Amino acid sequence: MATKSLEKLIDEFNKLPGIGRKSAARLAFHVLEMREEQVESFITALREAKEVIKRCPKCGDFCERELCDICSDELRDTHTICVVEDSRDVISFEKMGKYKGLYHILGGKIAPLNGITPDKLNIKSLLERVAVDEIEEVILALNPDLEGETTALYLTKLLKPFGVKVTKIASGIPMGGNIEFADSATISRALEGRQEV
Numbered sequence: 001m002a003t004k005s006l007e008k009l010i011d012e013f014n015k016l017p018g019i020g021r022k023s024a025a026r027l028a029f030h031v032l033e034m035r036e037e038q039v040e041s042f043i044t045a046l047r048e049a050k051e052v053i054k055r056c057p058k059c060g061d062f063c064e065r066e067l068c069d070i071c072s073d074e075l076r077d078t079h080t081i082c083v084v085e086d087s088r089d090v091i092s093f094e095k096m097g098k099y100k101g102l103y104h105i106l107g108g109k110i111a112p113l114n115g116i117t118p119d120k121l122n123i124k125s126l127l128e129r130v131a132v133d134e135i136e137e138v139i140l141a142l143n144p145d146l147e148g149e150t151t152a153l154y155l156t157k158l159l160k161p162f163g164v165k166v167t168k169i170a171s172g173i174p175m176g177g178n179i180e181f182a183d184s185a186t187i188s189r190a191l192e193g194r195q196e197v
Helices: 004-014 022-031 036-052 086-097 124-132 146-162 183-192
Strands: 077-084 102-106 139-141 164-170
Touching: 004 022, 022 146, 077 086, 077 124, 086 102, 102 124, 124 146, 139 146, 146 164
Parallel strands: 077 102, 077 139, 139 164
Antiparallel strands: none
16 A cells, blocks of 8 residues: 555656556656655756746747747748647657748647637737738648647638738648657648648
8 A cells, every 4th residue: 555645646647648547656656766866856857947947928839038949040931930739749840850930839729628718829929920020821730630620710710811821731640640749751741731721
């Protein structure tokens, strides 16, 4: 039988996404077997991440400075914005190495059954960027599932009056798939084969 403190540790690990009860128990036992300095280093890394990392005020990605590395990179194509659900999608696109524009992180997708309505997403700042910056194309790179398609349709209606080209990444990423888990070649094909909406 686990002690009270061990149960509490297992419960905390179990709250993490994708971590079931068995994995949480394995992680908790691993922490108990770590040397004291390893535990302190782990705690310090968690604390520093929460204190230092914030959202970029321009695109919504994670950063440690005033703007994220991509928004502050003067070599990026500032006329193109790729709209993604979260920061993990940016990492996937950047790994590919072919896209040189800017990003905009929505922070999710419209899912009314889960309580995620448009006002809970980072849409207002996207519209402000399109209105103020000289944006020529907005690429909608949302996961090809029902919520992603709904969000893409909603954004298309909002963006059309600005007169910008609105495109959507092509197939290559299957319906119900997830950009985060797609390989670079698949993401590259989807980006290159994007279509105007």
